[in-house]
Amino acid sequence: MKGFRTGSFDRGRVSGVLHPFVPAHAANSLLDVDLDEMWSRGKRLILLDVDHTIIQWGSEDFPEGVVEWVQRAKAIGFELCILSNTRKRERLGRLSAKLGIETVRGKFKPSRAMFRLALIKFKRKEEEAIMIGDQIFTDILGANRCGIEAIWVRKMEGREFAGTKINRFAERLLRSSIYRALVTPVDEQPDEAEIEGKRPPSDTTLFRQIVKFCIVGGTSFIIDAGLSMIFLRVLPWGDRLLSEALGGWLQGSFPALFGWAKNHYTAAVPVLGGLASIIAMFNSFLLNRRWTFRVKGKEERMAQLRRFYLISIIGAVLNTLITSALSNVIPAHPNQSLMIGKVVAAAVVAVWNFTGQRLYAFRSAES
Numbered sequence: 038m039k040g041f042r043t044g045s046f047d048r049g050r051v052s053g054v055l056h057p058f059v060p061a062h063a064a065n066s067l068l069d070v071d072l073d074e075m076w077s078r079g080k081r082l083i084l085l086d087v088d089h090t091i092i093q094w095g096s097e098d099f100p101e102g103v104v105e106w107v108q109r110a111k112a113i114g115f116e117l118c119i120l121s122n123t124r125k126r127e128r129l130g131r132l133s134a135k136l137g138i139e140t141v142r143g144k145f146k147p148s149r150a151m152f153r154l155a156l157i158k159f160k161r162k163e164e165e166a167i168m169i170g171d172q173i174f175t176d177i178l179g180a181n182r183c184g185i186e187a188i189w190v191r192k193m194e195g196r197e198f199a200g201t202k203i204n205r206f207a208e209r210l211l212r213s214s215i216y217r218a219l220v221t222p223v224d225e226q227p228d229e230a231e232i233e234g235k236r237p238p239s240d241t242t243l244f245r246q247i248v249k250f251c252i253v254g255g256t257s258f259i260i261d262a263g264l265s266m267i268f269l270r271v272l273p274w275g276d277r278l279l280s281e282a283l284g285g286w287l288q289g290s291f292p293a294l295f296g297w298a299k300n301h302y303t304a305a306v307p308v309l310g311g312l313a314s315i316i317a318m319f320n321s322f323l324l325n326r327r328w329t330f331r332v333k334g335k336e337e338r339m340a341q342l343r344r345f346y347l348i349s350i351i352g353a354v355l356n357t358l359i360t361s362a363l364s365n366v367i368p369a370h371p372n373q374s375l376m377i378g379k380v381v382a383a384a385v386v387a388v389w390n391f392t393g394q395r396l397y398a399f400r401s402a403e404s
């Protein structure tokens with residue numbers, strides 16, 4: 038894995054949204070994990086990932102030094118345990134037998150299930166355990182979620198499971214952000230001019246912002262859709278649904294405004310759906326502010342919030358207008374033209390929102 042960097046991390050250096058993905062340390066191999074130092078800090082239980090951490094994917098021959106490292110850990114007094122959700126139970130059995138350590142199987146990482154099972158099995162507290170693994174989105178995230186110190190090791194050479202490749206791609210996107218939390222020894226710190234000189238001529242900041250903006254948009258879409266679902270179809274009001282009750286009241290109280298609605302439910306859609314959108318927009322505001330556009334400090338926050346909502350609400354109106362205009366104009370089956378309209382509208386509005394946020398809502402951070 039090219040560009041892998043080792044050292045200790047300080048989460049305080051990066052935005053809170055990244056904290057779950059930041060390991061405590063990174064090492065080239067598990068052989069580099071300082072067992073004596075771990076023991077002196079009160080660590081007693083070592084949890085191990087299998088593939089590309091202690092052995093190559095699919096292999097049954099441990100790389101040089103791994104068996105000895107495990108023996109040394111045991112001699113110091115550590116308890117060790119493999120966490121694995123593999124379907125190849127026989128291989129796992131043989132590996133753990135060769136090392137003479139136990140395994141815990143269960144729901145796949147980053148679920149907390151296996152970590153908790155291991156703590157229970159060995160009667161240890163979170164702070165007495167460490168997790169060693171090669172993947173941010175499973176090993177490191179899972180350990181961090183449980184409050185277990187996570188050590189990230191460089192992936193071993195060799196082939197990988199197809200699903201892991203998707204994780205690796207996402208890891209690469211996240212890596213440069215995570216490395217900002219890396220504490221480099223003072224004498225190794227490259228100076229700013231040197232970093233500046235190495236930057237490729239293309240505007241990598243803009244590219245990174247676009248990628249982050251799309252990821253944030255995805256999270257907001259999920260929040261919007263999920264909350265709309267809950268508000269409209271789940272939340273009760275007495276013995277009815279909230280949406281039915283609210284729609285009935287709106288139609289009764291404001292017939293001029295809600296007379297178009299076929300029934301109580303459809304009358305409530307713009308209000309409750311709109312509320313879900315506004316909450317989802319707030320998610321976008323927080324994430325885009327801190328993560329995408331890296332605005333620091335609190336001074337201008339309220340002004341940015343107002344500008345952000347102005348852009349977003351204009352974006353939402355544009356979305357509705359473009360969707361309805363196109364779906365009426367495009368000669369196709371009504372469902373298809375609606376779909377095409379929605380896709381085009383989403384693309385146009387994404388460009389609108391990104392540009393508006395970059396150049397207007399969070400502009401002070403750009404200069």
Ligand SMILES: [Mg+2]
Pocket residue numbers: 086087088089090170171172
């Ligand atoms: Mg692995």
